[in-house]
Amino acid sequence: MVKAYYIMIAGVGGQGTVMLSRIIGDAALMRGLHVRIGETYGAAMRGGAVHSHVKVGEEIHSPLLMEDEADALLALEPLEGLRRGLTYLKPEGVVVINTRRVYPIDVNVGVAAYPPVDRIVDALRRLGGVVVAHDFTALAEKAGTSRAMNVAVLGAFSRVIEGAETPFDREVLVEAVKKRVPKRWVEVNVKAFNMGYEVADRALK
């Protein structure tokens, strides 16, 4: 029996959390597994906090993770990564975190302070296992579009889980990216994926 695998994806509206959860869902289908993805979309407004619960396995029924259940946290934005990691990351859970900040209105108007990103990364190290932190937005820009940031994070994730018992590997995730992303963006996204992979590879060495 394949061990069930739980992923928490955190970010803000417009960063591609939903797209990322679908790519992972497709990869699970390719493996013949069941998927549940728990999301609320927020309103149509930009910039709100969003997160996805992704559950993959042979027997999965409901869409939500419990506290400390996430095998992996994919954080597309640091503060949101901390917010969800705090609740859902399990002690040995792995983390890939984009260090590019999107300021909340509360911070911009001066009623709250944005925590330093290195403190966020440290906090996630205390809460979970391996953490790969990088400016994946800049990386995706280099690949061709900042919008491929979510896929760059996925690429890094595919390196982090190498050798661990998970339903995923690099090949199936790349296949899923190709399937979901609009045709003319496939090349850029695959490039972003591979660049993300390399970043994690260097970080883990």
Added chain:
Amino acid sequence: MPKHVVGVDQPGLRAVLIGNEAVARGAIEAAAQVVAGYPGTPSSEVIETLSLVAKDFGMHVEWSVNEKVALDVAVGAAIVGARAMATMKNAGTNWVMDMFATVVYGGVSGGLVVYSADDPDAFYSSTEQDTRPLAKAVGVLILEPKDQQEAKDMAKAGFDYSERFELPVFLRSVTRICHSGGDVEFGEIRRSRNKVFFDRHYKLPFRWNVYGPFKYGGKVGPTAKHAWQLERIEEIKDFVNRSEFNWIEEGEVPLGIVASGIGYSYVKDALAKLKPDGWPWILKVGTPYPLPEEALRKLIDNVDKILVVEEGDPFVEEQLYAFMKEYSPEKPIYGKTRRQLVLRYGELGIAQVVNALARFLGVEAPNIPAGRRAVKGEVAKILAPRSSALCPGCQHLGTYWGLRFALIKAISKFRGRMKGVWIVNGDIGCYEQGGYGIFAKEIEAGEARESRRVMFNNPYEILDTNYIMGGGIGVAQGEFHAGYRDGPIVAVAGDSTFFHACMPAIANAVYNKAAITFIVLDNAWTAMTGHQPSPASGVTATLEPARRFRVEDVARSLGVEHVWVVDPYNVKEVEKAILEAIETSVEKGVPTLVVARRECILQVVRRLTREGKELATYVVDEGRCVGCRLCVQLGCPAVGWDRERGKAFIDPVLCVACGLCAQVCPVNAIVPSVKGKTLRDYVG
């Protein structure tokens, strides 16, 4: 290739669909012919999805102006034999009740599915209302899916069930089904479409006229049709014992769980987690009304006590209680009201179900060790909130800025006549954020009968009341007719809300002479629910060109004589118009209207981005900035305040170069960066 995977004709295909997409696929497999609805989160994706593939299947899909009209349309289709569906969120179900309660008197010939998406925990709604009691009150079969696969299967079967009993079928979903993804296996698409025909005496004389001289049970007219309906319900009660959506899973210990809809999925995952020594009995319920009594009896016979797990009200629980009272009064029920193990408010959630089951089964629930709790407590200290706000550059920001200053000026103008407390009645849409209180200070509840707090410094505290779509303009009239004269009475609404629910209220205001000022924030779309077209958009759900309605034309024809149309990106113009409108309504004792019109900024920016156009951003010239913070009071998420330097700044990631902050800056310290064009350069 179809424009959405739900249109792929490949039985056995597996795809990850959210519940609403699954319902859309179910409608396709059932060969539905007419689908009508009004946007409402979390229900909207059914029609959004179908509208992409409607043409491939010869299906009429429409956004109706409101849910009530949508159900009327669906009923019309179903009585001429077609398969029809109406979609709505929980609040919309309240709107359809008149037709819903009446169509059952005589029913339908084509299958009619009424799809209602409830929202436990009120993620997107004014209330957590459970709509199942409404459907039960009307007397129709309720289906409630456990997951996305069942959402598809039930949507499809709903049409068959409806045709079998000639009554509508109610399909009740919840946010965690509607908006959660799950793998769904596709079935066959029904090849034949229902024939469309009209037979005024179809199986019963004068079938489709509720007042028709139809005799039944010794009665004539509606009472006779009621008697007919009650017989159908008896048939349905019998039928649910054989429905594929209800089943029993036999257990090893005399403990029983009745799990309805998504409650079943939580129970299955919770049991896998708790791994009790003896497995309990489970009755999986897919028809929360009527309940499958044969299965219930079997469950009761085999257990000593029962836990009910369901999302929403204790709806199954109450019915079970009534049933047990006759059948087995000594066995205890656990649930939301009796021997409470589950809260009556909020969503079920996996954690709550795990804890409830642990207590019910007498096993230990997993918990977080104290050491880890402590680490979490420490880490949590650096966390910052992310409040929801209007979008950067939202045109509503300009309207609210103008409204705020118009109110202040109106109060000072009428100082002799008014004590100074205005009322701004809100409504439902993006602009409802004007009541979210984003930078809310701690406000004590007032003991005094009158509130004197009239000042606030951001657009997120401007709405004093808010209830339901179209409610604000009616509530405003009541305030006026009760004799409230301490300040101006204003109501706001969006364009989609205007067509949904405000038109009768405007006629009422004119007819009954309510001196109120009505402001319509017309952004040409139903923005909050995801930019579905409204009658103000000029297109239909399937993107056919359509008449573009103008709010002011409609209002004038309803008798509103004083109308101002302004651009929310011109804050002085907005302020002036609203002030004049308030003065006119107070002086003349009539309703006045201000239409603030500009297309939703998100739509505009998306279009510009698609066209590859680059936008400049605005920047603060720190040499000129005097630190007055007026621009921060605009409430735009892109405008920030640097406490250390005492200067404003513009977040370049968020800024869309609308220029609103530059307009409100008294010292012209906010200017476009030299790079690129501003929004106004592109769209005027």
